Amino acid sequence: MTSEWWRTAAIYQIYPRSFADANGDGMGDLAGIRSRLPELADLGVDAIWLSPFYASPQKDAGYDVADYCDVDPLFGTLADFDDMLAEAHRLGLKVIVDLVPNHSSDRHVWFQEALAAAPGSPERARYIFREGKGEHGELPPNNWQSVFGGSMWTRVTEADGSPGQWYLHIFDSSQPDFDWTNEEVREEFRRILRFWLDRGVDGFRVDVAHGLIKADGLPDYTPPADAGSMGGNAHGLEAGVPLEPEIHDEGDGAPYWGQEGVHEVYRDWRKLLDGYPGERILAAEAWVDPLTRVAKWVRPDEMHQAFNFAYLETPWEAPALRNVIDHSIETFGAVGAPSTWVLSNHDVIRHASRLALQADSLQGHGIGPKSAGLPDPVVGLRRARAATSVMLALPGSAYIYQGEELGLPEAIHLPDDARQDPTWFRTNGERYGRDGCRVPIPWEADAPSYGFGPTDAAWLPQPAEWAALARDRQRGAEGSTLELYRTALGLRRELGLATGSVAWLDGFGDDVLAFRNGRVTVIGNTGSTPVALPAGEVLLASGDVSGGELPADTTVWLRA
Incomplete structure (x- = not known):
């Protein structure tokens, strides 16, 4: 390396x-x-x-x-x-x-402190808390939907038992988002x-x-x-x-x-x-x-x-x-x-x-x-x-x-x-x-x-x-x-493929991916029809290439 x-x-x-x-x-x-x-x-x-x-x-x-x-x-x-x-x-x-x-998790000490604190407090400012919409704040602040399904907002109950602010969670309600402007x-x-x-x-x-x-x-x-x-x-x-x-x-x-x-x-x-x-x-x-x-x-x-x-x-x-x-x-x-x-x-x-x-x-x-x-x-x-x-x-x-x-x-x-x-x-x-x-x-x-x-x-x-x-x-x-x-992985290291370059090779048909990287020619057949393999020492094959053809859904490495 x-x-x-x-x-x-x-x-x-x-x-x-x-x-x-x-x-x-x-x-x-x-x-x-x-x-x-x-x-x-x-x-x-x-x-x-x-x-x-x-x-x-x-x-x-x-x-x-x-x-x-x-x-x-x-x-x-x-x-x-x-x-x-x-x-x-x-x-x-x-x-x-x-x-x-x-x-974080909603069990993180910061979020527990945020729940215990008042709206507008420094503890809440570590996360994204907002007032809800609607006459009594009963609607979420916007229409965002969680990656895991459902709303991206959950409403909290304030310390006095009243319905309170909403917090943002791109993922599950147990995963409140930090406020990275803080x-x-x-x-x-x-x-x-x-x-x-x-x-x-x-x-x-x-x-x-x-x-x-x-x-x-x-x-x-x-x-x-x-x-x-x-x-x-x-x-x-x-x-x-x-x-x-x-x-x-x-x-x-x-x-x-x-x-x-x-x-x-x-x-x-x-x-x-x-x-x-x-x-x-x-x-x-x-x-x-x-x-x-x-x-x-x-x-x-x-x-x-x-x-x-x-x-x-x-x-x-x-x-x-x-x-x-x-x-x-x-x-x-x-x-x-x-x-x-x-x-x-x-x-x-x-x-x-x-x-x-x-x-x-x-x-x-x-x-x-x-x-x-x-x-x-x-x-x-x-x-x-x-x-x-x-x-x-x-x-x-x-x-x-x-x-x-x-x-x-x-x-x-x-x-x-x-x-x-x-x-x-x-x-x-x-x-x-x-x-x-x-x-x-x-x-x-x-x-x-x-x-x-x-x-x-x-x-x-x-x-x-x-x-x-x-x-x-x-x-x-x-x-x-x-x-x-x-x-x-052994050949990749031995032949320096990770530090090489890709030179495309044409002439194999639209369904074939063929390129040269250093001393290796790579040919991958993504189609359904076998294609003729060029002569060369086989270094690696993902399937059987013994018949001189590259079958469908098969890749071969040849010594260039």
């Missing part, structure tokens, strides 16, 4: 509650993570990113933080965190932790950043990095019916359609996403991080369109990386992929940042299912037994392997979500009574939510909970068919998805 490790890193996302359970209570924990780190080093990744493990009531799987500087007892202790961090560093792995600055809020997060940097973390993935600032006056807004729940969309990703909308200025669109003021916050944070040794980084979760807006988060004095959701949302179609790859490299490169590539995370349908969906499914809505156009699992896995083989050959930094290296599909048939995502409850079961990509992953086929923990307990039920996908079944098995990932 280069000295700026984040430019080329393969970063593995750990969803702590679903990765490894050391104590057998059915909930993953920090000791479990520590025990499995050698297997991630063996996989060939450079860094790990941990979703939240902070003290929390767990109304939204830890994204509702009650104490930003302590570990939830579900996951262990600060000492467990320090042990895990030390083991990761011993193995050469960087550690990135999730930070949730848009909102300097006290800004100073508190500087303290939180220093707390974890002083412990030795290598960076932060910033949750909802596009949501901190709301438009002046909080104007009414109704999003388009086809907009993703977190903002952004997949428009312009179809073949032949430009990625840039004609009009998309800063602040255009949702008044709670992507406002100009967020950049001031991250410039401040960047100065703080730059005062620490060892290149500590900021990575933005910013669901905004188009990519030229995403690039604003990674200008030289702001964050280091931003997730490339335009790439994640692109269908498995060669012209659309070529379009988004070109645009990503150009747009991020224009501000001196690496492009990032990602296909799955804890908020989206796993790409081993998503790439074979036969009906639209908006981000955050999820799929379940009654969803239209459910995927063919065989087609889905074939496309996932091919898509990953394209992604890991691209220059820049790549993100891998736990379990995708095993080819895990979305867990579609979870019992209704097992579901825990707030989306499921706030929409009365209309949307399944994100539980299907969060099921505990399998390590050993014949062990309790498939090796997730020492008992059969698992906070979400694991599909029986996952036994065949367990890591011990795939390790060393020729053609397995795990070995495909290990090989790809």
Whole structure:
């Protein structure tokens, strides 16, 4: 890797509650993570990113933080965190932790103080409280709808028992939004950043990095019916359609996403991080369109990386992929940042299912037994392997979500009574939510909970068919998805693909994505008809290419 490790890193996302359970209570924990780190080093990744493990009531799987500087007892202790961090560093792995600055839990001491204080008090000024509309303030301050369904406003009962002000929550009512125009809020997060940097973390993935600032006056807004729940969309990703909308200025669109003021916050944070040794980084979760807006988060004095959701949302179609790859490299490169590539995370349908969906499914809505156009699992896995083989050959930094290296599909048939995502409850079961990509992953086929923990307990039920996908079944098995990932990550490092460039190759047909990166020729067939393979040594293949042809939904790397 280069000295700026984040430019080329393969970063593995750990969803702590679903990765490894050391104590057998059915909930993953920090000791479990520590025990499995050698297997991630063996996989060939450079860094790990941990979703939240902070003290929390767990109304939204830890994204509702009650104490930003302590570990939830579900996951262990600060000492467990320090042990895990030390083991990761011993193995050469960087550690990135999730930070949730848009909102806290309603159990956070600040919000409890706000509820106890009067309207207009300094305690309430840390959050976004407003008077209601209507004759008696009985109507919410505006028409905004929560990402999880229902109103974005909840009314409080004042200390004297009377109906009072309303507070804003982009997500669940248990997640009140901070008021980032308040300097006290800004100073508190500087303290939180220093707390974890002083412990030795290598960076932060910033949750909802596009949501901190709301438009002046909080104007009414109704999003388009086809907009993703977190903002952004997949428009312009179809073949032949430009990625840039004609009009998309800063602040255009949702008044709670992507406002100009967020950049001031991250410039401040960047100065703080730059005062620490060892290149500590900021990575933005910013669901905004188009990519030229995403690039604003990674200008030289702001964050280091931003997730490339335009790439994640692109269908498995060669012209659309070529379009988004070109645009990503150009747009991020224009501000001196690496492009990032990602296909799955804890908020989206796993790409081993998503790439074979036969009906639209908006981000955050999820799929379940009654969803239209459910995927063919065989087609889905074939496309996932091919898509990953394209992604890991691209220059820049790549993100891998736990379990995708095993080819895990979305867990579609979870019992209704097992579901825990707030989306499921706030929409009365209309949307399944994100539980299907969060099921505990399998390590050993014949062990309790498939090796997730020492008992059969698992906070979400694991599909029986996952036994065949367990890591011990795939390790060393020729053609397995795990070995495909290990090989790809090894070659990516050995051949310097992350520091290379893309030179497109024509002549293979409209359904084929073909490019050269350094000494490697990458050919991906997104169509339904096999194509002839050129002569050359096969370095990696996502499917069987022994017949001299590249089958449908297959990618190959050849020595150029």
